[in-house]
Amino acid sequence: MNDLYLYGITALLPLTACILVFQVNPYHALVIRGIFGAIAALVYAVLGAADVSLTEALVGTMLAITLYAVAVRSSLVMRLGVLKDDVAFSSSSSSETMAESQAVHPDSPTTFRRLLAELNNQLSQHYLRLELVPYPDQDALRQALMTKEIHATCVGCDRSEAKISERKELAEVTQDSQVDEAYYHTETRIQPLYEMMQVEGLSSVSRVTYVSVSEQEEVH
Amino acid sequence: MQQQIMSDIFSYGCISIGILFWFWGTLPLIGHRSVLFKLHGLSVADTLGSMSIILGLLLKIPSEYPLLILAIISLAIWNTVLGYVLAYCSSRGKVSHE
Amino acid sequence: MNIVLGMMLLALLIPIYEAWQDDDIWQKLLAFASIATKTSIMILVVAVLRDDWMIGVVGVIILSVGNAALMLLAQLIKRMNDAATNYE
Incomplete structure (x- = not known):
């Protein structure tokens, strides 16, 4: 007691x-x-x-x-390979306009930024972290994906400045996400990540494909 | 005899004040207030309440004084530093989030 | 002294409940800080109650060293939150 x-x-x-x-x-x-x-x-x-x-x-x-x-x-990280120009473009355009644009409408900044936010949102539901790895050109990106340095790559299909503004205007006028479709191209070599990225918000910004790298590994 | 009763009253008084402080500071933890508000109450309650409890123990059993004085000192230093670090970390996270 | 320890146990249950029901990581960390202090004080009370020096020394060591892990964890979670909000 x-x-x-x-x-x-x-x-x-x-x-x-x-x-x-x-x-x-x-x-x-x-x-x-x-x-x-x-x-x-x-x-x-x-x-x-x-x-x-x-x-x-x-x-x-x-x-x-x-x-x-x-x-x-x-361990809980997704390494996304991107081109150096994309990173520089997104950070320079965002720094001055981020405050106003996020206050008025949060998802109207550049498509690349929207893609990253969308991807980060999707990943955080599975407690993953997004890490950007910049590469100088497409070949280095491809090589890194094949040697399993990164989990996925993300490249713009056409990155000229005029096209971007034209597309953005068009998207605003028509209010249609179809214009943006396949503007960015995301490739991943991991099946669960591919299934994770098959969502509405992400597929309107980027085309997602799955590549298998197992046969390349046998060559080594 | 008289002294014994007096010191008993003092020590139990200190311990009950400390436990009252604990409840006062811990009860706001339930509820939807900001982290900083809760941290303020918690650091006050945990530091002062725990010090009061240890003081009560010290009056009750004076033979273990080196241990209890060491506990009071480390409590005062560490809880202050910890409160500062927690406030710094959580507020930085909040500012960049909004 | 039995009553004192019972009251302390009740006070200890509040942050445990908070850590269980709140989804914000900072609130959980706050509850952790509270529990760490409360448990070491309880160890000290039990040590004084039994007049046991060995347990008392352990209580003081836990009280003075246990907070370091908490600070490390707080710094790490802050870094992670900063990295996550970069893309929003």
């Missing part, structure tokens, strides 16, 4: 373990793992195992969380 609080404290451990198991987002799970570690250290200390408690707090919570955080961050 004197140690009634022991039961209460011990009951916290399965409770937090259940919360930890039912987490879907890996980053949320990391935070809950920290809570679980703190509770576990408390339970071990209260039950009299001071050494186990100290090990749980230092190794189980601190070291494990740090290592898992690094692992999750570096």
Whole structure:
């Protein structure tokens, strides 16, 4: 009867373990793992195992969380190869107009930006991160995709300045997303990524194709 | 005897004040306020409440004073630094988001 | 002292509930910070209650070192959020 609080404290451990198991987002799970570690250290200390408690707090919570955080961050990423000109174009045009254009209508900036936002939105539903890898020309891009340096490539079909403004005007007048269709061409070598990109918002900006690189690998 | 009762009253008073602080600071955690508002209440409650609890323990059992004083010092330093770091990280994320 | 520990347990349940029901990662991290402090204070209370120096030393070490992991995690999540908002 004197140690009634022991039961209460011990009951916290399965409770937090259940919360930890039912987490879907890996980053949320990391935070809950920290809570679980703190509770576990408390339970071990209260039950009299001071050494186990100290090990749980230092190794189980601190070291494990740090290592898992690094692992999750570096593995849950989609590397998208793009041309250098596209990146420069999107960042220079966005810097001055981003404030107003996002306030008035958030999805009217350049098509490339819209594509990236759309892709990022789609990826974040699967807890993935988007990383842009710039390449100097098409050949280098192709080579990088074949050697599995990147997961997908994204290139514009026609990147002349006049065409862009013409297309944008046309799109605004007709209010039709069909004009933009196949303006960008995204290629991926990973089947789940390909299925992930088959959505309404993304396919109106870019054409998505799946390439298989397995036969190229046999040559090496 | 008189002294014993007095110190008991003081120590239990300190501990109950600390637990009251804990509840006062932790209850706003439930609800849809901003992170900074919750952080403010939480850092006040966790630092002052915990210090008050440890002070109560110190009055109750004075023989473990080196341990408890070390706990008070590390609590005061680390909770302040942690509050600052959390506020910095979360507010930076918010500003670039909006 | 039994009542004191019972009240502390109740106070500890609030951030656990918060970490379970809130979807924002910063709120979860806040709950984590609260739980980390509360558990180490509880370890200290139990140590003083039993007059056990060994557990007391562990409690103080957890109290002073446990926060470092939290700061690391906060910095990392901030970096990730910054990277994610670059494209919006």
